Amino acid sequence: MATRKTIILVLATAVFILGSYLFNPKHPFAANAEPEQITIPVENIPAGHAMKSSDEHIAFWQQKAQRDDRDYISLTYLGQAYLQKGRETGDAAAYGRAQAALEQALIINPNYELTLAYLAATLISQHDFAGALEMAQRVYNFDPGALQALATIGDASLELGRYDEAEVAYKTLVEQAPGAAVYSRAARLAWVQGDAAAAIDWMQQAVADAEAIGLTGERLAWYQFQLGELYFNSGDVTTAAVQYAAARQTWPDYYLVLVGEGKVAAAQGKFEQAIALYEQLVARLPQPAFVAALGDFYALAGNETAAQQQYDTVAFIADLGRTDAALEGRQLALFYANHDTNLEAALAAAEAELANRPDVYGYDVLAWTLLKNGRLDEAAAASEQALRLGTPEALFYYHAGMIAAAQGNTQQAKQHLATALDLNPHFDFIQAQIAQETLSTLP
Numbered sequence: 001m002a003t004r005k006t007i008i009l010v011l012a013t014a015v016f017i018l019g020s021y022l023f024n025p026k027h028p029f030a031a032n033a034e035p036e037q038i039t040i041p042v043e044n045i046p047a048g049h050a051m052k053s054s055d056e057h058i059a060f061w062q063q064k065a066q067r068d069d070r071d072y073i074s075l076t077y078l079g080q081a082y083l084q085k086g087r088e089t090g091d092a093a094a095y096g097r098a099q100a101a102l103e104q105a106l107i108i109n110p111n112y113e114l115t116l117a118y119l120a121a122t123l124i125s126q127h128d129f130a131g132a133l134e135m136a137q138r139v140y141n142f143d144p145g146a147l148q149a150l151a152t153i154g155d156a157s158l159e160l161g162r163y164d165e166a167e168v169a170y171k172t173l174v175e176q177a178p179g180a181a182v183y184s185r186a187a188r189l190a191w192v193q194g195d196a197a198a199a200i201d202w203m204q205q206a207v208a209d210a211e212a213i214g215l216t217g218e219r220l221a222w223y224q225f226q227l228g229e230l231y232f233n234s235g236d237v238t239t240a241a242v243q244y245a246a247a248r249q250t251w252p253d254y255y256l257v258l259v260g261e262g263k264v265a266a267a268q269g270k271f272e273q274a275i276a277l278y279e280q281l282v283a284r285l286p287q288p289a290f291v292a293a294l295g296d297f298y299a300l301a302g303n304e305t306a307a308q309q310q311y312d313t314v315a316f317i318a319d320l321g322r323t324d325a326a327l328e329g330r331q332l333a334l335f336y337a338n339h340d341t342n343l344e345a346a347l348a349a350a351e352a353e354l355a356n357r358p359d360v361y362g363y364d365v366l367a368w369t370l371l372k373n374g375r376l377d378e379a380a381a382a383s384e385q386a387l388r389l390g391t392p393e394a395l396f397y398y399h400a401g402m403i404a405a406a407q408g409n410t411q412q413a414k415q416h417l418a419t420a421l422d423l424n425p426h427f428d429f430i431q432a433q434i435a436q437e438t439l440s441t442l443p
Contacts, residue, residue, distance in 0.1 A: 057081035075105035095125040117148040132156045161359040180210040194390030203227045221251035235424040267426040271301035289331040337372045394420040394427035
């Protein structure tokens with residue numbers, strides 16, 4: 001069994017979001033939703049860790065594993081290196097390679113605690129939250145000092161809508177291993193529970209701690225980007241831009257920088273700049289959400305032909321079966337519902353997502369797709385579930401407002417739509433316009 005010293009600290013970020021789902025532009029911790037790993041202390045890491053790039057790490061551990069087909073420790077570090085590569089690029093394939101390496105390590109040694117902990121974190125990135133929770137719980141029950149496992153318990157519980165369980169796990173982490181990765185988790189929970197100010201405060205502490213312990217590159221940029229996301233989703237575009245700029249300075253090649261800067265440009269009405277940034281982004285990572293957002297920017301710039309080409313590309317990708325339902329089901333459900341197309345498929349995707357991941361975001365997507373399918377009462381019930389914690393997501397209130405308007409509940413519709421626009425007038429660049437137009441026409 002690995003010692004507690006081996007499993008505790010350092011806490012270093014590793015992308016849930018997100019997975020290449022891995023990004024949900026309507027989620028405050030988009031790339032983030034990906035949890036941070038707890039890695040072993042520097043003094044316990046074998047030679048080779050000092051190499052700077054994830055590609056160097058991958059090559060190093062591949063060579064070691066190839067020299068000895070029973071070397072489960074090298075396979076474990078190879079899996080960790082692929083996890084970091086996935087964080088840096090947003091490429092879901094890297095997470096698949098991480099899982100393969102870690103599963104191979106477990107065949108050799110089924111009880112190596114560090115491998116189990118990393119594999120549980122990898123399952124998070126693949127959106128197998130129930131599997132991650134089960135595996136992490138197994139590790140933590142065996143060794144209550146395995147804080148990576150406890151972190152994964154909290155992360156999986158959060159994604160499964162088990163917020164009380166997530167809170168217990170995160171409180172323990174704050175007590176036993178305070179630091180950037182724990183503070184960022186506390187920020188996410190605070191946001192979901194409706195406390196935007198506390199979420200920002202926690203993430204500010206995370207950035208400060210990451211800087212204080214000397215994190216650099218993507219690991220620091222991730223925290224800076226997440227703080228920018230919180231500001232943007234709170235309607236503070238100016239401060240969000242500062243944080244995105246900080247992330248760019250830290251890690252200039254970071255794909256998430258393009259995400260943040262593109263949103264800021266669009267919020268400022270600089271649609272050509274937003275288009276240029278998202279063209280770069282889509283060229284690197286053609287996820288449906290990114291392609292759809294690029295289409296929206298073209299539409300707002302008045303280029304309907306180019307916008308439709310992007311929208312058609314999203315549908316084409318989905319038709320080719322290139323998307324992973326577990327990773328991108330919510331993206332596609334929202335896209336179809338927003339564009340009033342494939343509405344039955346949108347609802348089916350939303351229902352499947354909620355069955356596997358019953359969190360407030362899942363209820364919101366379900367509510368929107370139910371509305372678009374004309375099932376108003378069910379939509380209203382799902383929307384109530386989405387809003388039950390007071391999560392300051394403007395999109396939740398927009399959807400609730402449009403549902404209320406469809407039901408003829410004018411006062412509630414006006415209240416929800418006004419709240420959405422007050423929380424963040426740029427929550428969705430097309431849907432926000434619809435919210436404003438709807439609000440202006442309500443008696």
